[in-house]
Amino acid sequence: MHNHSASLDVDGDRPEHSIDCQNPFSLSLSVPGKVILFGEHSVVYGKLAIAASLGLRTKFSFREYKPNEIGNNKVYINLKSINLMLYYYFDVRSTNCTEKINPSLSKNVTLDEPETANHEQFRTIIDDFIKKNNTSTPLSQVQYNALYSLFYLLIVMVGSSNIDIKPFHFDVETDVTISAGLGSSASLMVGISAVFFRYIQYKILKKDNKEDTVKDISKKDLDLISRWAFSAEKIIHGTPSGLDNTICTFGSVVEYRKNSSMKLMEMHHKLKVLLINSNVPKDTKALVAKVAALKQKYPTVVDNILVAMDNISNTAAQELVKLDETYSSKKLATDERDCEVGKIYNRLEDLVDFNQNLLRSLQVSHPSLETICGILADGGLHGKLTGAGGGGYAFAIVPPNFNKNISNIIEVLNSHGFDAKLTDLGGPGLTFT
Numbered sequence: 439m440h441n442h443s444a445s446l447d448v449d450g451d452r453p454e455h456s457i458d459c460q461n462p463f464s465l466s467l468s469v470p471g472k473v474i475l476f477g478e479h480s481v482v483y484g485k486l487a488i489a490a491s492l493g494l495r496t497k498f499s500f501r502e503y504k505p506n507e508i509g510n511n512k513v514y515i516n517l518k519s520i521n522l523m524l525y526y527y528f529d530v531r532s533t534n535c536t537e538k539i540n541p542s543l544s545k546n547v548t549l550d551e552p553e554t555a556n557h558e559q560f561r562t563i564i565d566d567f568i569k570k571n572n573t574s575t576p577l578s579q580v581q582y583n584a585l586y587s588l589f590y591l592l593i594v595m596v597g598s599s600n601i602d603i604k605p606f607h608f609d610v611e612t613d614v615t616i617s618a619g620l621g622s623s624a625s626l627m628v629g630i631s632a633v634f635f636r637y638i639q640y641k642i643l644k645k646d647n648k649e650d651t652v653k654d655i656s657k658k659d660l661d662l663i664s665r666w667a668f669s670a671e672k673i674i675h676g677t678p679s680g681l682d683n684t685i686c687t688f689g690s691v692v693e694y695r696k697n698s699s700m701k702l703m704e705m706h707h708k709l710k711v712l713l714i715n716s717n718v719p720k721d722t723k724a725l726v727a728k729v730a731a732l733k734q735k736y737p738t739v740v741d742n743i744l745v746a747m748d749n750i751s752n753t754a755a756q757e758l759v760k761l762d763e764t765y766s767s768k769k770l771a772t773d774e775r776d777c778e779v780g781k782i783y784n785r786l787e788d789l790v791d792f793n794q795n796l797l798r799s800l801q802v803s804h805p806s807l808e809t810i811c812g813i814l815a816d817g818g819l820h821g822k823l824t825g826a827g828g829g830g831y832a833f834a835i836v837p838p839n840f841n842k843n844i845s846n847i848i849e850v851l852n853s854h855g856f857d858a859k860l861t862d863l864g865g866p867g868l869t870f871t
């Protein structure tokens with residue numbers, strides 16, 4: 439069904455090419471970061487997790503060159519947040535480069551089935567692309583991982599489609615702190631997948647003389663983008679659960695169970711959280727492996743902890759539904775409603791404490807995260823790590839009736855060297871701008 443011809447060639451300097459003068463493709467979009475409220479780590483073992491999108495976003499801007507634009511013969515990649523700006527030279531006249539590089543590799547990959555692709559099979563090709571960049575300084579691991587992911591998605595997504603791509607200009611920058619548990623990698627993968635997916639669709643639609651509907655996106659296409667992002671998340675995370683790419687794609691608040699269900703939760707009133715950066719670097723892949731090793735060593739103990747975490751997420755999901763119903767109820771007087779809302783937040787805070795204590799028992803907390811939880815507790819808030827732990831961010835849900843001065847708590851956190859900011863949860867997912 440698919441012809442595996444895409445024109446990628448990174449061989450040295452090239453003469454400038456003629457550009458598709460009629461309609462150079464361009465696209466801008468943004469993707470949020472995320473906070474896992476309940477269920478990190480246990481979600482890897484099929485337990486329920488609840489996550490919400492953040493107001494902090496990664497922004498993507500992609501365009502083919504305009505006619506006669508200077509430098510229009512090269513692919514320009516600018517990953518601003520990790521100080522990586524590179525040029526590549528593509529031979530757009532060659533239409534068989536993916537095949538030329540290795541016909542057997544992309545043969546079985548189809549755009550509609552990201553599960554048919556595996557980045558390990560493309561490692562040599564991707565490394566070849568990476569080596570041919572224009573910088574003389576060696577890439578850091580952070581830069582290498584980002585570039586590897588971008589080329590993986592480019593080669594495999596474009597390689598699985600019968601389109602001819604042109605030199606392009608690709609800018610990415612983010613407000614999401616990188617490697618801190620806020621889903622920067624999922625946000626990046628969702629955005630790159632969305633850009634290439636739309637680029638391919640545009641080329642196919644244009645060929646068929648159909649309308650350009652770049653800004654409308656169906657649930658089915660979002661799902662496909664999320665699945666491509668999941669495929670690329672495996673590069674950095676090893677065995678991700680799929681939670682991060684799901685919440686970054688769809689936004690809002692999500693109940694998620696691996697390989698089973700994803701439910702967007704109605705939240706008419708935005709949850710407010712205090713986000714605190716421990717400034718301790720963490721490694722998601724290593725932390726997931728650490729829990730796996732602990733589970734192997736103490737299967738019954740760890741299994742029971744995971745079941746308890748599942749119960750916490752289930753109970754939290756019920757409380758969040760109740761919260762939404764209470765806010766929407768027309769039957770309650772204002773003071774009755776506020777009282778009920780207060781009770782629900784109290785229960786959510788108990789669940790935050792349970793979850794943090796269990797995460798600590800899985801050895802994925804860190805002394806700095808514990809210090810943060812202690813400061814929050816002194817100020818009357820309930821804190822928990824979010825994401826893989828071992829460092830990165832913690833959060834506390836801030837109830838609407840919280841009557842202490844939040845800026846005092848932030849000051850104490852700052853005096854210990856922890857940045858803290860108040861933010862709303864549950865904004866939009868992937869958005870075309």
Ligand SMILES: Nc1ncnc2c1ncn2[C@@H]1O[C@H](COP(=O)(O)OP(=O)(O)OP(=O)(O)O)[C@@H](O)[C@H]1O
Pocket residue numbers: 496517518519520579580581582583584610611612615616617618619620621622623624626674675682720721722825826827
């Ligand atoms: N905006 C970005 N630009 C370039 N690379 C990025 C960007 N955001 C993330 N990355 C890549 O993702 C890696 C971070 O992934 P990692 O999983 O360690 O952290 P995270 O996604 O922020 O945390 P978590 O998965 O626990 O939520 C970086 O090392 C980098 O390679």
Ligand SMILES: C[C@@](O)(CCO)CC(=O)[O-]
Pocket residue numbers: 474477478479480481482619621675677678679680681682722726825826
């Ligand atoms: C630790 C983990 O549960 C969350 C990382 O953000 C891993 C995963 O779900 O893939």
